[in-house]
Amino acid sequence: MWIHINDPLAEEATEKLKKALPDAKITIEHFDKDILKEKVKDFDVLIIRSATKATKEIIESGKKLKLIARAGMGLDNVDLDAAKEHNIKVINTPGANSLSVAELVVGYILSIYRHLVTGTVTLREGKWEKKKLKGYELSGKTLGIVGFGHIGKLVRKLVTGFDMEVLVFDVFEIPEEVQKEHNVKQVSFEELIKNSDIITLHVPLNEKTKHLISENEFEMMKDNVIIINAARGGVIDEKALLKYLENGKVLGAGLDVFEEEPPTSELQLKLLKHPMVVATPHIGATTKEAQRRVGLELVDKIVDIVKNM
Missing domain, CATH: 3.40.50.720 (NAD(P)-binding Rossmann-like Domain)
Incomplete structure (x- = not known):
C-alpha cells in the first residue's frame, strides 16, 4: 500500500x-x-x-x-x-475548516468598515487622515449570506453580537425551525442582493455559480455595499467588481480567492491596488x-x- x-x-x-x-x-x-x-x-x-x-x-x-x-x-x-x-x-x-473561514469573513467586514488597512498604510507613510477615514458601525446593518451551509451558519453565529438583520439565500429550502434557531430569514437571491448592506458568498464554483455576481447584480445592490468572497474565485465577475468599486457603488470588497490564482493579470492587479479592497492569498482555511x-x-x-x- x-x-x-x-x-x-x-x-x-x-x-x-x-x-x-x-x-x-x-x-x-x-x-x-x-x-x-x-x-x-x-x-x-x-x-x-x-x-x-x-x-x-x-x-x-x-x-x-x-x-x-x-x-x-x-x-x-x-x-x-x-x-x-x-x-x-x-x-x-467538509466543515473541519469552516470556523477559520467564517472568522476571516468577519475580519474583512470590520477591516473595510473601519479602514484598518488604509489607516495602517497611511500612518506608515507619515499621514494623519483621521477625518478622511470615517467608518461605519456593523450594528443595525443587514447582512446577506449566500449559501447557508457550515460556513454560512458560523458567520451568522459570529455576528450575533453586532445586532444585525441576517438574510440568507440557498438553493435548498431551509426549514422554518432552522431559520428560527439561527435567527435568519430565507429570501430569494434577488431580494438578498437588493436589501443587504454586506453580502458574503459561500457557494461552490460550478456552471450555475460562475459570475453569480456580475453587472446585473451590482446594479441591483444598495449604494455603499460591501461584498466578501472567501468561497471560490469566479463566483464574482472581477471586471464588474472593479467597475463598481471605481464608480463608488461598492464601498469595499474582501477577497481571499480569485478567478486566476495567483492573481497576475492587469485587471486583477488593478483590483488589488484599489484602496477599498482587502485581500489575502487564499488563506481562509489556513490556521x-x-x-x-x-x-x-x-x-x-x-x-x-x-x-x-
Whole structure:
C-alpha cells in the first residue's frame, strides 16, 4: 500500500497516519502536474489539498489508485466524473475548516468598515487622515449570506453580537425551525442582493455559480455595499467588481480567492491596488487549528477505508 501526500498535512496528522498504518509506504513530496502524472501510477492513495489538481489526465494515469483524499471542503479540484469512471473513491473534510473561514469573513467586514488597512498604510507613510477615514458601525446593518451551509451558519453565529438583520439565500429550502434557531430569514437571491448592506458568498464554483455576481447584480445592490468572497474565485465577475468599486457603488470588497490564482493579470492587479479592497492569498482555511482538525479528520477517514480495502 503506497500512500502519497502531495500537499502537506499537519505534522500531527501525518504521524497519526504512520502509526495507524505501519505497513504502508507513506511519502510526502509536492509534485507538479507533469511529474505527478508519471508518479501517480504507483500510488494506491493520493492525498491533496487545494494546490494539487486531480485532473482526468492524472486520474487516468493512476493505474493502482483507489482513493483520493482531499484535505478541505471543496472538490472542484478533483475530476469527480473521471474518478467515478475508474472506480476511485473520493473523500474530503467538509466543515473541519469552516470556523477559520467564517472568522476571516468577519475580519474583512470590520477591516473595510473601519479602514484598518488604509489607516495602517497611511500612518506608515507619515499621514494623519483621521477625518478622511470615517467608518461605519456593523450594528443595525443587514447582512446577506449566500449559501447557508457550515460556513454560512458560523458567520451568522459570529455576528450575533453586532445586532444585525441576517438574510440568507440557498438553493435548498431551509426549514422554518432552522431559520428560527439561527435567527435568519430565507429570501430569494434577488431580494438578498437588493436589501443587504454586506453580502458574503459561500457557494461552490460550478456552471450555475460562475459570475453569480456580475453587472446585473451590482446594479441591483444598495449604494455603499460591501461584498466578501472567501468561497471560490469566479463566483464574482472581477471586471464588474472593479467597475463598481471605481464608480463608488461598492464601498469595499474582501477577497481571499480569485478567478486566476495567483492573481497576475492587469485587471486583477488593478483590483488589488484599489484602496477599498482587502485581500489575502487564499488563506481562509489556513490556521493552525483548522489544519490540525482537517488533517486528523482526514486521516481517520483514510485509515478506516484502507483497513477495509
